[in-house]
Amino acid sequence: MVAVAQQTAARPAMSLPAMVKDAAIFAAVAFTLALPLLGFRIQDKGSTSFIETRFGDLFYAVLVLFIAKLLMSLINAGLARPIALVTGVLSLGWIVVALVNPVAPQYQVHTWFTWLVVASVAIRAWVVWRAEATAARGVVAGVIGGQDSHGTQIGHLVARLGRQLGPVFFLIALVMPFYAYFADDKRLVDLGVLIFTYIMLGWGLNVVVGLAGLLDLGYVAFYAVGAYTYAVFSVKLGLNFWETLPVAGLMAASFGVLLGFPVLRLRGDYLAIVTLGFGEIIRIILLNWAELAGGAQGIGGIPRPSFFGLQFAPSAPEGQTTFAQFFNLDYSPFHRQMWLYYIILLLALITNWFTLRVRKLPIGRAWEALREDETACRALGINPTNTKLTAFAIGAMFGGFAGSFFATRQGFISPESFNFLESAIILAIVVLGGMGSQIGVVIATIVLIGGPEWFRDLELYRMLAFGGLMVLIMIWRPQGLLAHREPTITMNGGRAGARAK
Amino acid sequence: MTAAVAAPLRDPAAPLLDVEHLSMRFGGLVAIDDVSFQARNAQITAIIGPNGAGKTTVFNCLTGFYKPSVGRLTLRTPGGGTYLLEQMEGHRIAQHARVARTFQNIRLFPRMSVLENLIVAQHNKLMRASTYTLTGLFAAKGYVRAERAAVDLARYWLDRIGLSPRADEDAGNLPYGAQRRLEIIRAMCTEPRLLCLDEPAAGLNPRESAELNDLLLFIRDEHKIGVLLIEHDMTVVMKISDHVVVLDYGRKISDGTPAEVRSDPAVVRAYLGEAEEDELPPEVATDLQTIVKA
Ligand SMILES: Nc1ncnc2c1ncn2[C@@H]1O[C@H](COP(=O)(O)OP(=O)(O)OP(=O)(O)O)[C@@H](O)[C@H]1O
Numbered sequence: 001m002v003a004v005a006q007q008t009a010a011r012p013a014m015s016l017p018a019m020v021k022d023a024a025i026f027a028a029v030a031f032t033l034a035l036p037l038l039g040f041r042i043q044d045k046g047s048t049s050f051i052e053t054r055f056g057d058l059f060y061a062v063l064v065l066f067i068a069k070l071l072m073s074l075i076n077a078g079l080a081r082p083i084a085l086v087t088g089v090l091s092l093g094w095i096v097v098a099l100v101n102p103v104a105p106q107y108q109v110h111t112w113f114t115w116l117v118v119a120s121v122a123i124r125a126w127v128v129w130r131a132e133a134t135a136a137r138g139v140v141a142g143v144i145g146g147q148d149s150h151g152t153q154i155g156h157l158v159a160r161l162g163r164q165l166g167p168v169f170f171l172i173a174l175v176m177p178f179y180a181y182f183a184d185d186k187r188l189v190d191l192g193v194l195i196f197t198y199i200m201l202g203w204g205l206n207v208v209v210g211l212a213g214l215l216d217l218g219y220v221a222f223y224a225v226g227a228y229t230y231a232v233f234s235v236k237l238g239l240n241f242w243e244t245l246p247v248a249g250l251m252a253a254s255f256g257v258l259l260g261f262p263v264l265r266l267r268g269d270y271l272a273i274v275t276l277g278f279g280e281i282i283r284i285i286l287l288n289w290a291e292l293a294g295g296a297q298g299i300g301g302i303p304r305p306s307f308f309g310l311q312f313a314p315s316a317p318e319g320q321t322t323f324a325q326f327f328n329l330d331y332s333p334f335h336r337q338m339w340l341y342y343i344i345l346l347l348a349l350i351t352n353w354f355t356l357r358v359r360k361l362p363i364g365r366a367w368e369a370l371r372e373d374e375t376a377c378r379a380l381g382i383n384p385t386n387t388k389l390t391a392f393a394i395g396a397m398f399g400g401f402a403g404s405f406f407a408t409r410q411g412f413i414s415p416e417s418f419n420f421l422e423s424a425i426i427l428a429i430v431v432l433g434g435m436g437s438q439i440g441v442v443i444a445t446i447v448l449i450g451g452p453e454w455f456r457d458l459e460l461y462r463m464l465a466f467g468g469l470m471v472l473i474m475i476w477r478p479q480g481l482l483a484h485r486e487p488t489i490t491m492n493g494g495r496a497g498a499r500a501k
Numbered sequence: 502m503t504a505a506v507a508a509p510l511r512d513p514a515a516p517l518l519d520v521e522h523l524s525m526r527f528g529g530l531v532a533i534d535d536v537s538f539q540a541r542n543a544q545i546t547a548i549i550g551p552n553g554a555g556k557t558t559v560f561n562c563l564t565g566f567y568k569p570s571v572g573r574l575t576l577r578t579p580g581g582g583t584y585l586l587e588q589m590e591g592h593r594i595a596q597h598a599r600v601a602r603t604f605q606n607i608r609l610f611p612r613m614s615v616l617e618n619l620i621v622a623q624h625n626k627l628m629r630a631s632t633y634t635l636t637g638l639f640a641a642k643g644y645v646r647a648e649r650a651a652v653d654l655a656r657y658w659l660d661r662i663g664l665s666p667r668a669d670e671d672a673g674n675l676p677y678g679a680q681r682r683l684e685i686i687r688a689m690c691t692e693p694r695l696l697c698l699d700e701p702a703a704g705l706n707p708r709e710s711a712e713l714n715d716l717l718l719f720i721r722d723e724h725k726i727g728v729l730l731i732e733h734d735m736t737v738v739m740k741i742s743d744h745v746v747v748l749d750y751g752r753k754i755s756d757g758t759p760a761e762v763r764s765d766p767a768v769v770r771a772y773l774g775e776a777e778e779d780e781l782p783p784e785v786a787t788d789l790q791t792i793v794k795a
């Protein structure tokens with residue numbers, strides 16, 4: 001819950017009974033939401049299927065969440081330091097134990113879940129502890145925003161470099177497929193497509209989480225809506241990719257508003273839980289909607305994109321030419337892969353352009369102001385409802401675009417592709433990158449999506465090593481890798497100018 | 502206000518805000534009990550009273566954060582129109598009725614720059630200029646011009662409080678006194694008709710407090726808007742306010758010029774309470790001393 005640190009840090013300390021009550025409510029909400037998801041499971045045994053109840057697991061999860069929430073309150077009540085120490089030692093110690101002595105498979109889920117929760121508490125406690133220490137040293141306000149000069153300097157450096165390196169990165173991204181083509185490295189292009197898909201999703205979610213400060217754990221829902229819209233429109237109505245793209249974006253944006261309405265009043269942890277539920281609901285609807293969405297089988301035979309009407313295929317039907325024939329090339333599956341790469345590159349760049357631009361417009365500034373202080377916004381005449389809804393809608397729209405692309409790339413989609421793990425990965429990209437930082441998203445995506453590829457040698461311990469790395473990064477820089485924010489408008493030629501004077 | 506009196510020369514101190522029979526209950530607690538008073542244009546109206554008297558609650562009712570249990574809050578525009586604030590949502594009060602406020606505990610946007618804080622305050626104006634983002638996206642001339650004008654307004658106020666050199670720094674990094682002043686000029690950037698300040702002098706040193714007085718007098722005399730001022734420091738109240746309203750336990754106990762209020766036995770009694778003078782909390786004791794001395 002690092003993402004909500006700014007909001008919750010300002011909360012006044014509660015009394016112990018109030019804390020217990022708060023945690024109980026939290027646990028009750030979690031229980032209600034988790035009951036249908038965790039409590040029952042349909043099991044197939046031969047020809048019969050029956051419902052297995054998993055109340056034990058459910059109670060265990062809710063209990064862990066209850067304790068975690070209580071700890072979170074205690075952290076705010078001034079116990080940050082002891083809690084940080086205890087939970088930190090526990091979670092790090094556990095990694096060591098697990099490396100030496102792997103957990104038995106039947107306990108793996110429980111242990112992982114507990115570990116994740118304990119590690120989250122540790123991170124949160126650490127953040128608050130550091131904030132308190134900074135405040136004690138006499139720095140006023142804005143404590144969590146990375147006042148440590150060390151981090152700010154890194155941010156500064158990267159921001160300066162980013163301006164110069166941006167074009168270089170862009171050129172590399174532009175010629176990379178050709179390099180891969182001549183080096184005959186198909187995996188490189190595939191990885192590029194994957195990375196840019198997540199960069200685009202990260203940039204889209206950045207609008208909601210990074211700018212508007214609304215912790216959304218169900219972003220994958222919009223990705224799914226975009227993908228299914230594209231699949232249905234192209235398969236059933238025969239529309240092509242570019243015709244369907246705006247429809248998919250619009251559809252996802254509508255779902256963004258649909259989700260936005262009920263959660264307008266929620267903050268922090270509660271917002272996170274409800275958005276998480278929303279993501280699951282969409283997935284379950286898709287799973288059960290056999291007529292339109294094909295149920296668990298999903299939708300297959302989705303048209304692949306053509307190059308301005310030229311198909312990427314070994315041979316064309318009568319009266320049509322393929323891409324290879326038209327350009328007098330030998331057919332190669334590489335061509336389509338490269339074309340997909342350029343489509344997602346373009347979509348991602350549009351997302352980036354839009355976000356950078358909108359940050360400098362009143363709506364973007366209002367998002368950031370809302371993240372900082374909603375009450376103050378209202379006192380200045382900003383309509384919080386509309387402002388939040390536009391953030392949800394625009395974030396969702398980019399998720400929808402990315403979803404369309406996913407559908408046309410895969411040619412087949414099913415609800416399995418849109419589970420909570422996806423949301424978690426996208427959120428991790430945004431948080432790890434430094435909320436609100438565009439270049440941070442790029443770097444975090446390369447680390448998070450490319451990283452597991454590099455860790456492949458570690459086999460089973462891959463995810464463990466990876467989780468450990470993330471925890472370390474969050475401890476080292478709780479505000480994300482590049483939590484450096486340039487003002488959207490300046491009077492004295494920016495901070496550097498002001499400092500030089 | 503009859504048609505016959507509609508003077509060609511507008512009265513600079515025309516009535517701006519009428520609070521009539523305002524009551525606010527929280528469950529069993531009556532935070533404000535049937536309070537009525539008036540505030541005028543180009544005047545500073547101070548609201549004073551002991552801790553918990555209901556001063557901030559009055560502001561919260563005026564600015565739409567609370568819905569009053571009973572009462573009517575009428576804001577008059579120079580054109581002769583009226584807004585019934587008790588029926589409006591908070592953000593619409595700020596946007597249309599143009600009532601701006603500051604908070605007892607400072608509420609800036611700490612991780613946005615000083616200038617950005619002031620630009621955000623001009624949100625609605627800029628939203629229209631950017632055609633709700635559509636033309637703004639493509640840097641249309643009209644939007645660019647509007648944004649430049651917004652920066653000019655910000656610069657005007659920053660120069661006034663001497664913060665222009667720090668315009669590009671994070672607001673959260675400013676010293677406390679500067680944050681207080683920034684919050685006031687941020688409210689002024691919404692171009693309000695009525696400015697509500699909740700204890701702006703709290704925590705300021707004497708020099709900062711004097712600067713604050715100058716700023717408030719400047720706002721009153723040059724911009725001719727109404728100012729509602731909650732203040733504990735009696736020297737400030739006596740020096741700069743035109744009109745004082747005294748609250749105690751949610752009730753209005755006195756209302757008049759500073760001189761009238763000072764000599765009102767009800768006020769002295771309220772600050773004394775039932776207690777012996779030497780048992781008073783230090784804050785109240787100093788308040789009382791200043792009243793008696795002044
Ligand atoms: N939201 C609320 N819920 C319940 N009681 C409230 C609420 N807001 C204010 N009160 C109560 O109303 C009374 C008046 O509070 P208010 O904050 O208006 O006092 P004040 O005059 O501003 O005091 P101070 O000088 O300490 O700022 C207090 O008893 C307070 O506890």
Ligand SMILES: [Mg+2]
Nearest residue numbers: 556557558605
């Ligand atoms: Mg108050």
